[in-house]
Amino acid sequence: MVLSFVLAAAAGFAVPYVEPFLQRGLAAALKSDLTLGAGEMRIIALLVLLALSALVAGAMGINTVSLATVIGGGLGYFAKPLYAFLRDPDGTDVPEEARWDGRVRDARADDGAASAKSEGGS
DSSP: OHHHHHHHHHHHHHHHHHHHHHHHHHHHHHTSOOOOOHHHHHHHHHHHHHHHHHHHHHHTTOOOOHHHHHHHHHHHHTHHHHHHHHHOTTSOOOOGGGSOOSOOOOHHHHHHHHHHHHHHHO
8 A cells, every 4th residue: 555655656756757758659649749738738647657656556466545546646746846835835935034923913003103213203
């Protein structure tokens, strides 16, 4: 079960690398220009690689569970954006001291304090 998960995760991770080769291979096999969108070609590549991982798991005599294959394929497919999100959840690459500390401040109170300081300081 774990090995089928690992094979499916590897298949999902390999999609962007295999997609151009698969597109050229399909275009040559069909002897025509393939007019599929980028998203459609990625899904076809994912399905081909997941089928290949299932064939490898079956040939090795591994007890496969479809849930592990689906979860592994999904995690592998979204590995790069998921890793980027986990490294920087707010999507900013700013220094640590410039990041929001998580405290909610009332903007009206801050404006009032700022105007009071400016009036008192004159």
